[in-house]
Amino acid sequence: MKRKKTAILTAVLLIMLSAGVYFYYGIIFKEARNIESEAPDFSLTAKKLLEDYNADPKKADSLYLNKTIEITGKATKETDSVIILENTVFCLFKEELKNKMINNKITIKGKCIGYDELFMEVKIDQCTVK
Amino acid sequence: MKKSFINFFAFLLIIIANNEGFAQKLITKTGNIKFQASMPSYEEVAAESKSVSAVLDQTTGDFASLALIKGFRFKVALMEEHFNENYMESEKFPKATFKGKIEDFDSSKITSSPKNFTFKGDLTIHGKTKPVSVIVKISKAPNGVNAIGTFEAKPEDFDIEIPSLVRKKIADKIKINYSFLLVK
Incomplete structure (x- = not known):
């Protein structure tokens, strides 16, 4: 007992x-969320992403904001820690980029943080190149 | 026929004028904003965003800046979650903006040693706009200017409620540091 x-x-x-x-x-x-290991919720082209934001920013935010997304497009600009796809999607990397990817068609995965009206770009951070 | 030609000419002039105006603009897409709301002997409450956009018109001193709330990173994941969901409601208000004018801005007076300017404008956080006046230090940088400074903001001024349970862990005045390297 x-x-x-x-x-x-x-x-x-x-x-x-x-x-x-x-x-x-x-x-x-x-x-903290590890975007690199997360599976993307959406996979689309840079053009489509901007079109969605231009059509209805509120709806696009509800779809993409804070989600892990995969964006495909041509790298039109490249600096130390940033790649811009098709002049429309701003991708911020945690580390400095080593490989030169300018003018190549690439796919980048990151977390969508929103739409920047000043430059009419969608911004994603914590990016990795696939 | 003649009229349409004149119209076309006027249109062309506008385009040229606009292009020239554009050349006077200094921009950044990777501006830095850090804020601190820590209280002594409590856990650090601080975050940083490295993806703040800003535009400065060199001829007029007009300045606009936009920070995406989801772009702020905290050391503690839970703090980031609370910041986004409970305080800033970043799903509803995804951005903070700062628009206005740098008074008596004259690009020819900018030197490599920082000079103080007064920036007057509207600060919008959490969907609420407040007029502010802050000191900004501007110095010359390769291909542009460097603008840095600090100001304070109170959460209640922007309708951000902080529950009494955590009230003493978060400072009354939030200290915001910004640093923009604006280039052509």
């Missing part, structure tokens, strides 16, 4: 402890 009680008590304690650890690490110290 006593042994059974101790066993139940230990089990309850263990469950509480693991719940605590889960909460502590799972919620408080939740890992």
Whole structure:
């Protein structure tokens, strides 16, 4: 009888402890999103993405904002940490780019952060080249 | 026939004038904004965006800047989530803008040592606009100018509610640092 009680008590304690650890690490110290390893929610061309934003910015935001997307297009501009596709999609990389990709048709994966009215471009960050 | 020719000529002139106006503009798409809302002895509340856009018209001193809220990165993922979902509501208000004029801006007076200018304009955050006046330090850079500065903003001025539970962990005044390398 006593042994059974101790066993139940230990089990309850263990469950509480693991719940605590889960909460502590799972919620408080939740890992940041790793865009590089996420599967893209959408895969489309740079032109199509801008068309969607021009047609209805609100709807496009609800579709793409904060999502991992894959964009294909020709690299029209390239600087240290930025590639611009088809003059319409601004892609920010975490590290400096080593390979020269200007004028090549490439596919870039990143997180859509929104539409920039000043330059009429869609911006994506945390990019990687596929 | 003659009229249409004149019209065409006027149209051509407008295009040329516009192009010339465009040449006077300095731009950046990779401006930097950092903000700090930390309280002593609490966890650091700070974020940075490296993808802020800005345009400065050299002839008039007109300045416009746009920061996408989702572009701000925090060290702690949960903080970033709260910032986007609870405070900034970035699904509803995806951007913050700053539009106005740098007073007495004269590009010929810009030198390599930073000079203070007054920037007056409208700051829009969380869908709410407030007139602001801030000091901006401008210095000459290769092919353009460098504009840096600091200002403070209060969350309640922009209808951003901070629950009392975390109130003492977040500063009353949020310190915002910006740095734009504007080039042709």
